[in-house]
Structure formats: structure tokens, C-alpha cells
Amino acid sequence: MLARLFLLCVVHGAICLPQAQAQPVDFDNDVQPILTRFGCTSGPCHGKARGQGGFQLSLLGFDSDFDHEAIAREGRGRRVFPAAPEQSLLLLKPTAEVPHGGGRRLDKDGPEYQTILRWIRQGMPRGVEGAPTLKKVTVAPDTLVLKNGQEEDLSVTAHYSDGSTRNITRLAAFQSSEAPVASVTEHGRVKAGIIMGDAAVMVRYRDMIAVCDITVPRPEAVPKELYATLPMNNFVDGLVWNKLRKLNVTPSHLCSDSVFLRRVTTDICGRVPRPEEVREFLADESPEKRSRVIDRLLKEPDYADHWANKWMDLLRPNPYRVGIKTVLNYDRWIRERFHQRMPWDQFVRELVAARGSTFRYGGVTLFRDRRSPDEVGTLVSQLFVGVRLECAKCHHHPFEKWGQDDFYSFAAWFSRIGRKGTGVSPPISGSEEFFFVGKSGSVRHPVTNEVLEPRPLFGTAEVQPDDADLRETVARWLTSKENHLFAQVMANRVWADLMGRGLVEPVDDFRATNPATNQPLLTALGEHFRDSDFSLPELIRVIAESHAYQLSSLPNDTNIADTRNYSRHYRQRLRAEVLLDAFTEISGVPQKFDAMPPGTRAKQIWTHRTKSLFLDTFGRPDPNQDPPCERITESTVVQSLHLMNAEELHTNVTSDKGTAASIAASEKTPDEIAKELYHLVYSRNPTAIERKLVNDVLAAEGVNRRHAIEDIMWAMLNTAEFVIQN
Secondary structure, three states, X not given: OHHHHHHHHHHOOOOOOHHHHOOOOOHHHHXXXXXXXXXXXXXXXXXXXXXXXXXXXXXXXXXHHHHHHHHHOHHHHOOOOOOOHHHOHHHHOOOOOOOOOOOOOOOOOOHHHHHXXXXXXXXXXXXXXXXXXXXXXXXXXXXXXXXXXXXXXXXXXXXXOOOOEEEOHHHOEEEEOOXXXXXXXXXXXXXXXXXXXXXXXXXXXXXXXXXXXXXXXXXXXXXXXXXXXXXXXOHHHHHHHHHHHHHOOOOOOEOOHHHHHHHHHHHHHOOOOOHHHHHHHHHOOOOOHHHHHHHHHHOOHHHHHHHHHHHHHHHOOOHHHHOXXXXXXXXXXXXXXXXXXXXXXXXXXXXXXXXXXXXOOHHHHHHHHOOOHHHHHHHHHHHHHOOOOHHHHOOOOOOOOOOHHHHHHHHHHHOOEEEEEOOOOOOOOOOOEEEEEOOOOOEEOOOOOOEEOOOOOOOOOOOOOOOOOHHHHHHHHHOOOOOHHHHHHHHHHHHHHHHOOOOOOOOOOOEOOEOOOOHHHHHHHHHHHHHOOOOHHHHHHHHHOOOXXXXXXXXXXXXXOOOOXXXXXXOEEOOHHHHHHHHHHHHOOOOOOOOOOOOOOHHHOOOOOOOOHHHHHOXXXXXXXXXXXXXXXXXXXXXXXHHHHOHHHHHHHOOOOOHHHHHHHOOOOHHHHHHHHHHHHXXXXXXXXXXXXXXXXXXXXXXXXXXXHHHHHHHHHOOHHHHEEO
């Protein structure tokens, strides 16, 4: 009885043990970091959704109130025993003195054990009066240039509100973005690997993050004078060469005219060059011809359809969910704006603040598909400022600064959307729906139930007197010239499309722990895009005109291992629609698509549900996904087998109305036929060996001229040179 009374007095602070008077322990500053550092709050342990062994903590310790309650009060305080602190489960389990599924985590002689022990002796206070709050975390050094195999220790410092600092290296968590380039131990020791490149080491302490950028150059030095002699068509080149100089890498040589023409035509217009374009371009000896072809392509209707098709992947919903007519109108709305060459900021403002009927104004389809504020907020933040907020819906983002307050405050911008009409009713959803400015609406914090005011992710967004809709305010914030992420995210997407890899990968995951491979270049591209009044054609032009874009894909001795710094062009398989349209152009037989007029090209299809075995094989998005936006970009055996065996493709190549039949019926010589086929399929002149091969096939005894031409064309269409962009 006396022992129980003594325990109650200690818990409620009526009796202070002698040890409690020295070195007060603050739960936030002293205990919570230990629980996080040693994995107690991690996903596989007590931080998972339902905890572990009946004991649940917040993921990565981002909710200290919850965690303190779980430790000190939950289960009648069974996890702590102030009368005999050493017998507390909170200490017996991690030291493995009693069975523990997580194994041994703490050393009884270590400072972490002693800290928790003192905290229990002091009565497990929630906080210490006057304790400073954590303001930021820094890592030193924050940049490193290491030789292969070199090691370096990182030091982490916590900075508090009272101006004090604390070395918290022992309690910080470390993670490398590229372990083969530079790995890091749990104690913060970095070791460079044998691979050249860049890595970012993330340092996390509580809800703060710091990053150390690491560069591992090639061991063989390159004369600095070499980089000064490299061509610079515009600012892009200088910034690419600067990065290559740090890595001791030299770029590949300039690509040939034929490779450039095919590359730029497929990139800008989503089609292969026509034979007459090839002949004209290869015969042109003007030094300005590459710039001229870029300008010409940007004015073509094919440009608009190709780039609209890319954005339809990101915006187009499943028609069986929101309605067929609705999606058709959405497709038309997006394509019209690309054909108008509408500035990107205007496009985004019109979309984010769209109002009206789904049958008359396609932009509102976004809100028919995404029907709650949190769904819209997640989509808008990821697409237009590259911030993936989804994690913060349930808990603090593990690799960024965003928490639930940020998530729901941003979602609140979309809380006052009025709707009239029948909502979605899959799989039909055929009715019209109207969207307008609602009179009320709010978003509440899921834990505190507090009504949250709309707030941008960073900066300020003031509601103007003439703003009829909260969405107009957030749209103005999104597209502001002061919002550097808006310009950089789009610049990064376009760079990835043209160069084969984004400066930030994934292209919509901008965060401190996922840095750009060349931040000065990304900054400059964003500024150029902003200063051109968000002109997408101008952004494409400046990249395509750069010497870096026009490099060969063939590596040299210094850049064969480079896959991130654009020292050569990165080969990529042509997009499914581009390949099918190329096959159509080459075979001379138009494709037929359900629910589309004759002559429709693959990049003009308004829904992925349009039947096409070819497009499915080459990785167009799965129409059953919601939204259908993920593409398969890798080459597969199935694709090769399809090109070799597909009945429809064979029928088109051997058609009486096809290109092969037309060439066979002409009076062209074997040399002329060779040039025609190579211009058509590869956009280049045949080599002497290739001309001889065509001549030998056509001159063979008893050969059928048309069948021979069909066989040659079929063989060419089954090569990597046709499928892959060099």
C-alpha cells in the first residue's frame, strides 16, 4: 500500500527524487530524438499504422503529444515505472533484457539509455518550462568533393530558439540518394564509391532536414582549357560544361545532320521526318539550318497535338468514371489551348479556376474527377509546383518539411466549389454537371478538428477584392513570376522530354532531399521560361538549339558511365503514339481508330480506351487505372515480337495501296530505291554497304521486285534504329 502511494506521488509530482533535480530532460528535445534515431517510431516498428505489440507511436515521431501519451499514460502507464525506473518496459525492451521483437536497440552504458532513465525518474514530464524550441538543423560540411574510396565524417548541429546549439550527430538519421556514388553509415561517415557522379546525403533530426551534396569526379583530370573551347550556342551549354568540368568529363561529339533531324522532329512534333524533308535538310549547307528547322517545327499543328497528348496523360480521367462526352470535351479544351500556343501561366489559371458545364467548358472536368479538396490540392501541387503532398495527408512528410497543417491548409483553397447536376456514377456517368463558386465550404484538420484557413505552401497569397473564387487567388499564386517552382517544374518536364532525363527525377518530386543534378541550369531554364512570359515553344526552342541537345548518343572514354549530366544524348524508345504514326507514315496505309474520323493520327486519340494492340504493347497508360497516366518506357520482348509478327502491320506493309507497292511500280533504280527507303525509315542516306545490299537483293535471280522491297522495309522496321531515338 505504501509503495503504491509512493508511486502515485512521484507520477503526479508530489515527491521529487534527488536525481530529478539535476539536468531536466525535455521530451521533445531529448527523448523523442532517441526514439526516432533508434527506429522505435519507424514504419516497420511502432510507427506503423496500428503500432507493434499493442504499442503505437507516431511515424518518425512527428506527433509528440500522441507519443508522450502512449508512453506515460496509455495502458495505465504500464510502459514506465517511476518507483524503479530501471524496471520500465521502455528500457527493458530496447536493451533486450526482456524479449523484444525489434531486438537490442540501446546500450545500458550509452548516453541515450541514461537520458531516458533520468526522464522517467523526473516523472516523465511532457516538457520543461523554458525549454528552447528547435529552429533548424545544419550539416557540416554541406558540400563535399571526394576521390574514389575517400571517407569523410559529417557533423550535425541543432540550432535552438535561445541561440544555443547542440551537436546531435549521434541522434541524426542519414540516408544517401545514390549509395553506389557515395554511401553513408548510421553514424554519418561518408564513403565515395568507385562510380563517378553526384549524391545527396539527407540528414534528418526530428522534423528538420539538412542535405550534404557530394561530388565524386573521375580520377583522371581534364585540362581546363578544353572546356573553354567547347561550342556554346546559348546559356544552356555553358552551365552543362561547368558541371562536366567538375566531374572531369568531356562531352561527345556533335550528332550528324540526319540524327538531329529525326531527333528534333520526333521530339517537337511526334512524327518522323518525311523523305522530302530529309533530302532538303541534308542538301542545305547553311550553318543556320538547324535553327530554321526548329522554328518550322514549332509552328506545325503536329507540335500542338504531340505536346497536348503528353498533358492529356497527366490530366485526362477515365471516361467510364466521369463520362465519355465529358472527357471528349476535356481533350478538345486542352488541345485548343496548345494549338493557340497559349502561355503556360494562362493555361494553368484557366484550369485551376474553371467554372461552367462539363458539356460546354472542358476544363471543369478536373473537378468532376477530383471531387474533394484534398484530391484537387494533391493534384495541383504535384503537377504545377512539383510538391508531392500525399504523405502529409496522414503524417508529416518523412523527407520534407510538409505536415498535415500544410496539406489541409492548401486543400482549403478548393473547399468552396459548388456543383449542380448528377455526379459521377461509374461505369456510365453520362450526365451533365455544372461547377460554380460555392457560398460556403471549409477543411478541417483530421486530428484537431480545427477549421483551417487557406494558405499557400510558401510565400503569400492575398485575396483581392475582385476575387470571386478562392481558386482565383491560389491560381494567381501558382503562376506568379515570384513562384520559382512553377517555372522550374515545367522547365524540368520539358527538359526531361527532350534530353531523356529530368534535372530532377522524378520530374514532379521537388524537395531538398532530391536535388537537381544541375541546379544552376534548372534555375536558368526557369528564369528564361518566366521571362518569355511562360512561352512553351520558346522553352523548347532554347533547349533544342543548345549544343548539349545536339550531342551524339555515342559515348567517349570519359562519359561512358555518365547517365545524369548530359555529356551525351540519352537514347530513348519512341513514345507509343510516335511509333504507330511513324509506321503509318512509312507504310502509307492510314490507321483506323474507333470513334475517330478517317485520317486520325495516334497522338490525336482522345481516350486510351480506343482499341489499339500496338499502343498497348508499346506502353500507353492502362485505361483501367485512375487516373490513367503511367507509361511503360522500357523496351520489352513482347514489343519485338509484335513488330515481327503482328498481322495488321504485315498487312499494311504488303498493301496494294502502300508505299512498298508504289515504289515497286515506279521506274526508280535500285540506288534510288535504297535512298527512298532509308530516307523514309531512318531519315538518312544509306551507306555504301547498305546500297550494295539493296542492289543485291533486287538483282537476285527470280526475285519479285515488290516482295523484295516489302521484305527490306519489314526488316528495317524491326531494327533498333527505327524504334530507338539516337
